[in-house]
Amino acid sequence: MSSLIESSQANRKRYKAEKRFKFYGFFALLLSMGFLIFFLTDIVIRGYTAFRQAEIKAEISYSKETVEIPPLAVNEEARDFASRGFVRMIPLQVENNPELMGDTVVQWIVANDDVDQYIKGKPNGLSDSEKQKIDKLKKEGKIKLSFNEHFFINGDSKLPEISGIFSAAVGTIYVIILTVLFSVPIGVMSAIYLEEYAPDNMFTRAIEVNINNLAAIPSILFGLLGLAVFINFFGVPRSSSLAGGLTLSLMTLPVIIISTRASLQAVPDSIRHGALAVGASKWQMIWHHILPVSVPGILTGTILGVARAMGETAPLLLVGMMAYIPEVPNSFTDAATVLPAQIYTWASASQRAYVERTAAAIIVLLAVLLTLNAVAIWLRNKNEKKW
Known part of the structure; x- marks a missing residue:
């Protein structure tokens, strides 16, 4: 009789151990899945905004003076917020298309990284007065977020707003x-x-x-x-x-x-x-x-x-x-x-x-x-x- 009781108790211990092992395995699976979901969610939240880039509407004047001093080609309202990557390409644009000389065109150009980060609600290096100017331009419809094609068609750059993969x-x-x-x-x-x-x-x-x-x-x-x-x-x-x-x-x-x-x-x-x-x-x-x-x-x-x-x-x-x-x-x-x-x-x-x-x-x-x-x-x- 005592041997049967001992056998029954041993069986109950084995079943309890099996349940504990099953619980530990299920908990380990949930923990690993939780880490994976957290990692992927964090990466997506941090990275999806990079697929859009701030652009500013600007007047670009092509002349001998602006070719020699490219920043002068951009109208004063947008000059401080335009990407240096676009500005320094102005002489090359004229070289590739001489018919631009003497023209003034209105186009959307890439904004610098501080403007881009501010529009996206992220930390940036803009002053309060610059933020007020950007808010004004945004209300006037002169700043927008567009698909960031530069991320896919450009190579690496020291300027993050035009850098790509x-x-x-x-x-x-x-x-x-x-x-x-x-x-x-x-x-x-x-x-x-x-x-x-x-x-x-x-x-x-x-x-x-x-x-x-x-x-x-x-x-x-x-x-x-x-x-x-x-x-x-x-x-x-x-x-x-x-x-x-x-x-x-x-x-x-x-x-x-x-x-x-x-x-x-x-x-x-x-x-x-x-x-x-x-x-x-x-x-x-x-x-x-x-x-x-x-x-x-x-x-x-x-x-x-x-x-x-x-x-x-x-x-x-x-x-x-x-x-x-x-x-x-x-x-x-x-x-x-x-x-x-x-x-x-x-x-x-x-x-x-x-x-x-x-x-x-x-x-x-x-x-x-x-x-x-x-x-x-x-x-x-x-x-x-x-x-």
């Missing part, structure tokens, strides 16, 4: 193209050799252990390797997309090798045996039978590896891709930067207007990364084969 986006595309070109063929071929050809001995086991270790080491170590090998030894141009792409390809290789090997291992041996039984060579068996059914897993691993590389900053810091690059790179050897590096640069800038632009750039980067991850999941689910 275009040059960084192009640099990111260059780097990712090179990363895929170098890492995918080498990674897939290495995985095929290790899985299908390599003998099972101490040497190959040591290689496998090192590949797994490389997938877990801090990314900044790949930056040190890229600096030492590609820049110092091979003489690859510093700050170039080529240096960044080669460095990130080293970081992506272990991920691709591991995911490819997992895809190859998931193929039943019966397919291998069937192909060899009808007279196919080992390479024909791999090329015609194993690889086609492994492609979904290989693509998934590749996309996830590329998504990780796209969000990296630390390795690129060491190969010089954190520089101020306002112009779009024209080739793989030109100086370039990437979107994560530009986000880091903007986050450390002193001007208040860069805060919202930093958050907006993070929104763009997150949208791209989430899209890549969604594509990877879709490919995996669509092409998954169950044996």
Whole structure:
């Protein structure tokens, strides 16, 4: 009788422990979801305002005097609030279109960052008298918020109101193209050799252990390797997309090798045996039978590896891709930067207007990364084969 009571008490303790564990797991899930929602909400609230930019209605007079002294081209009412980025382009406008000389045109031009922040209700450096003038212009319909196309078509700038992500986006595309070109063929071929050809001995086991270790080491170590090998030894141009792409390809290789090997291992041996039984060579068996059914897993691993590389900053810091690059790179050897590096640069800038632009750039980067991850999941689910 006593043993039955003890058994019943033990069962109740186990059930209570199970309920506690279930509660802890559910609470941990809620906590992680809460942090994620808080993070995304904070980023969106900070960054969505950057997609609109304050503009001011101004009279622009094109003459010999105003070409020599560009600020005089803008009428006095709007002169103090116009962006210096627009004013300094006036001589170039006349150079590109000589017919403007002697004309006076009314147009909407970009306002400076202090005006932009004031219109959006954010901290700014305007005096009380300047705020009164802006309020007056706003009532007269001479100041408005418009879609900030400069954020998407301009490169980086020391003036936040005209700074954009275009040059960084192009640099990111260059780097990712090179990363895929170098890492995918080498990674897939290495995985095929290790899985299908390599003998099972101490040497190959040591290689496998090192590949797994490389997938877990801090990314900044790949930056040190890229600096030492590609820049110092091979003489690859510093700050170039080529240096960044080669460095990130080293970081992506272990991920691709591991995911490819997992895809190859998931193929039943019966397919291998069937192909060899009808007279196919080992390479024909791999090329015609194993690889086609492994492609979904290989693509998934590749996309996830590329998504990780796209969000990296630390390795690129060491190969010089954190520089101020306002112009779009024209080739793989030109100086370039990437979107994560530009986000880091903007986050450390002193001007208040860069805060919202930093958050907006993070929104763009997150949208791209989430899209890549969604594509990877879709490919995996669509092409998954169950044996």
